[in-house]
Amino acid sequence: MRNLQNKYTGDYHCIVGIEGIMSSTCEVYIKVQSAPDVSVVSSSVCGHEGGDISVQCLYSSGYQNKVKQWCRYKDQRCYTSQNPSVLIRDDDGGRSFTVLMTGLRRTDSGWYYCSVGDLQVPVLITVTEPKRAFTTIPATAPSDSEADIAMITDSTPDTDRAETHRSLTAASETVNTEIHSSTDEQNKSDVILVTCLLSMFMLLLIVALVAIVTWRLRKKLERGQIREGHFNSTRNTSSASVDDNSVIYSSVITFHKAPSSSVNPETEVIYSSVK
Structure with missing residues (x-):
């Protein structure tokens, strides 16, 4: 409004x-x-989880002696805060009081009231996650442990920021060294694996060649034995298959006759008979 x-x-x-x-x-x-009797400087205040916020409530001179309270609105009622992390400081001369909330949590978000006497002014408190600053390592992908390396809030002094920066730099160098070491070990493992695979492949190749040569020699010997056996079998069969009836036997008989006029007496005549 x-x-x-x-x-x-x-x-x-x-x-x-x-x-x-x-x-x-x-x-x-x-x-x-x-001129309102009770008011606030800001009706909406935001803070980060774990941080602090302050709310300044103003009141008129007629409410200077009234009870000042900071309460949380819930279930249509205003509950006075009993949290020790809530501090109320009254400035009588300035006709205002300041509420300081420390160690904020996400559950602290909600509606609150600056209460003076019977008057109340609403204030909306919003607590968000803390801001984080992330550092990345060039040429390397961030791991899960590097994702949450740093958290720097706006209220951190310069000296703390410098110290934090040095710590983050050292942590980054350590992580980078570990990454390079793991990379070198991985490369060595890969070389050893490749060498083993090549050795196994050469051994298998030699075994295969020896097996092939042995098989061919064995086949060659088997073919020679088969041929020799076939030759012997053929020869035996040829010898056994000759029929005695087909064999012609002959004998030669020499006769000596008296010489005749047409025959040379000095020549022997040979006679033969066939059975």
């Missing part, structure tokens, strides 16, 4: 519609006056 005027003073309702049914969730009374 902006550009408030006195005519805006009155009751207001927060209306929520669910499936076409309108229902009132809460009722708020707003009073508009020229």
